Amino acid sequence: MVGQKWVRLVTAQTPTNIAVIKYWGKRDETLILPVNDSISVTLDPNHLCTTTTVAVSPAFDRDRMWLNGKEISLVGGRYQNCLREIRKRATDVEDKEKGIKIAKNDWENLHVHIASHNNFPTAAGLASSAAGFACLVFALAKLMNVREDEGKLSSIARQGSGSACRSLYGGFVKWIMGNNEDGSDSLAVQLADEKHWDDLVILIAVVSSRQKETSSTSGMRESVETSLLLKHRAQEIVPKRVVQMEEAIKNKDFPSFASLTCADSNQFHAICLDTSPPIFYMNDTSHKIISIVEKWNRAEGTPQVAYTFDAGPNAVLIAHDRKAASELLKRLLFYFPPGAGTDLNSYVIGDKSILQDAGVHDMKDVESLSPPPELNDGISNQKYPGDVTYFICTRPGHGPVVLCDESKALLDPETGLPK
Numbered sequence: 001m002v003g004q005k006w007v008r009l010v011t012a013q014t015p016t017n018i019a020v021i022k023y024w025g026k027r028d029e030t031l032i033l034p035v036n037d038s039i040s041v042t043l044d045p046n047h048l049c050t051t052t053t054v055a056v057s058p059a060f061d062r063d064r065m066w067l068n069g070k071e072i073s074l075v076g077g078r079y080q081n082c083l084r085e086i087r088k089r090a091t092d093v094e095d096k097e098k099g100i101k102i103a104k105n106d107w108e109n110l111h112v113h114i115a116s117h118n119n120f121p122t123a124a125g126l127a128s129s130a131a132g133f134a135c136l137v138f139a140l141a142k143l144m145n146v147r148e149d150e151g152k153l154s155s156i157a158r159q160g161s162g163s164a165c166r167s168l169y170g171g172f173v174k175w176i177m178g179n180n181e182d183g184s185d186s187l188a189v190q191l192a193d194e195k196h197w198d199d200l201v202i203l204i205a206v207v208s209s210r211q212k213e214t215s216s217t218s219g220m221r222e223s224v225e226t227s228l229l230l231k232h233r234a235q236e237i238v239p240k241r242v243v244q245m246e247e248a249i250k251n252k253d254f255p256s257f258a259s260l261t262c263a264d265s266n267q268f269h270a271i272c273l274d275t276s277p278p279i280f281y282m283n284d285t286s287h288k289i290i291s292i293v294e295k296w297n298r299a300e301g302t303p304q305v306a307y308t309f310d311a312g313p314n315a316v317l318i319a320h321d322r323k324a325a326s327e328l329l330k331r332l333l334f335y336f337p338p339g340a341g342t343d344l345n346s347y348v349i350g351d352k353s354i355l356q357d358a359g360v361h362d363m364k365d366v367e368s369l370s371p372p373p374e375l376n377d378g379i380s381n382q383k384y385p386g387d388v389t390y391f392i393c394t395r396p397g398h399g400p401v402v403l404c405d406e407s408k409a410l411l412d413p414e415t416g417l418p419k
C-alpha cells in the first residue's frame with residue numbers, strides 16, 4: 001500500500017443526551033464503570049449534535065484529530081482506548097468505485113485523521129463529551145467496517161466518556177452498570193425510540209456557556225471519595241428509581257416521569273454539596289428556574305414540566321406537550337428577557353415554532369408578557385435580563401447516522417486535512 005494516495009472518508013452525526021436518572025460515580029476509573037444504572041433522553045440532533053469525519057489513507061504518518069477546528073492531542077487514555085478497541089474489531093473494506101481495498105490486518109499499520117465539530121458549546125455542561133465520543137466510535141466503526149451491534153459500540157464509547165454510551169441510540173436509553181470486572185456487560189440499551197413519546201418538548205436554558213470549574217470526571221471522583229450520600233444513593237435509591245422510571249417511560253406517565261426526574265437531579269446536586277470540598281454546579285439563575293417550575297407545577301395540581309441539571313448551571317426543562325412548552329417559554333421570557341443588544345431570533349434557537357405557539361413574535365411581545373398568575377404577588381415579579389444567555393427548543397431525537405453527502409465532510413477528500 002506504500003506510495004498509494006487514496007483517502008477514504010466517513011462522516012457521521014451523533015446526538016447528545018440528558019440524563020433523567022444521573023450517572024455520578026465510577027467503580028473503575030480506567031474502564032469507566034459506574035456505581036449505578038442511569039437513564040437518559042436523546043436530544044434531537046437537528047438542534048444539538050456532533051459531526052465527525054474520520055479518514056484513512058496510506059499517506060497518513062500518524063493518528064491526528066481536530067476538535068472545533070483546532071488540532072488536539074490524541075495521547076490521552078480515553079482516545080487511545082476507543083481507537084484501540086475499534087481497531088481490534090476492524091474487518092476487510094472494499095470500495096470498488098475508488099479502487100480501495102483494505103484487508104483486516106492492514107488496519108494495524110494505517111493511521112486515521114479525525115475532525116469533529118459540536119454545534120453547541122464544548123465542556124459547558126451540555127454533554128459535548130457524550131455526543132463527541134459516541135460520534136468518534138460510531139464513525140470509526142463505519143470506516144473500519146466493524147460488525148458489532150450498538151450495544152458493543154456503546155461499551156467502547158463508554159471508555160471515552162461514560163455518558164457517551166447512551167448517545168448510541170435515539171429516544172430513551174438505559175446504561176446498565178453491569179457486574180463484570182472487565183466491563184463487558186456495562187453497556188447501553190434502548191428502552192423506547194424517539195417516536196414512542198413524541199409529545200415531549202425540551203427547552204434548555206443556557207445559563208452560562210463558560211467552561212466549568214470542576215469537570216464531571218474530577219467532580220464524581222471527589223464525590224466517590226468523600227460523600228456518604230453517594231453510597232446510599234447508588235445502593236438504595238437508584239435501583240428502585242430506575243425501575244419506576246422505566247415504568248413511567250413505558251406508560252408515558254408524565255407526573256411520575258417529572259417527579260422522578262426532578263428528584264434525581266436534586267439528589268445529584270445534593271451529593272455535590274455533600275462532597276468535600278463541596279461542588280457547586282448550579283447558580284442563582286438555576287435556583288430561580290427551579291422555583292418558577294415548582295410553583296407552576298404546584299399551582300396546576302399536576303406537573304407540567306420536569307427540570308434537570310447536569311454538571312453546570314444550565315437548565316434542561318422537559319414539558320409534557322407543546323402547550324405546556326409554550327406556557328413555560330412565556331414564563332421564562334417574562335423573568336429572563338434577552339439582555340440589551342440581544343435579538344429574539346438569536347435568543348430562542350432550535351424549534352422556533354414554540355415561540356409562535358406562545359404568540360411571541362418580537363421584543364414588544366416579550367415586553368408585554370404578563371406575570372405568571374401563580375406568582376403574581378407583586379413581590380416575585382422582578383426580571384433578570386441577561387441572566388440566561390439563550391434558550392434552545394428541542395425534543396427527543398434519533399440516534400447516530402452516517403452522512404452520505406460528501407459536502408458535509410469536515411476533511412478534504414483529496415488531502416484528508418481539515419477543509
Ligand SMILES: Nc1ncnc2c1ncn2[C@@H]1O[C@H](COP(=O)(O)OP(=O)(O)OP(=O)(O)O)[C@@H](O)[C@H]1O
Pocket residue numbers: 050067116117118121122123124125126127128129130131132133136163215216217310311312
Ligand atoms: N466532538 C468531540 N469529539 C471528541 N471529543 C470531544 C468532543 N467534544 C468534546 N470532547 C471531549 O470532551 C471534553 C469535554 O467534556 P466535559 O465532560 O468536560 O464537558 P461536557 O461533556 O460538555 O459537559 P458535561 O459532561 O458535564 O455535560 C473535551 O475536552 C474533549 O476532550
Ligand SMILES: C[C@@](O)(CCOP(=O)(O)OP(=O)(O)O)CC(=O)O
Pocket residue numbers: 018019021022023024032038127129130160161162163164216217218309310311
Ligand atoms: C452529570 C452527568 O452529566 C455526568 C456525566 O459525566 P461524564 O460522562 O461527562 O463523565 P466521564 O465518564 O468521566 O467522562 C450525569 C449523566 O450524564 O448521567
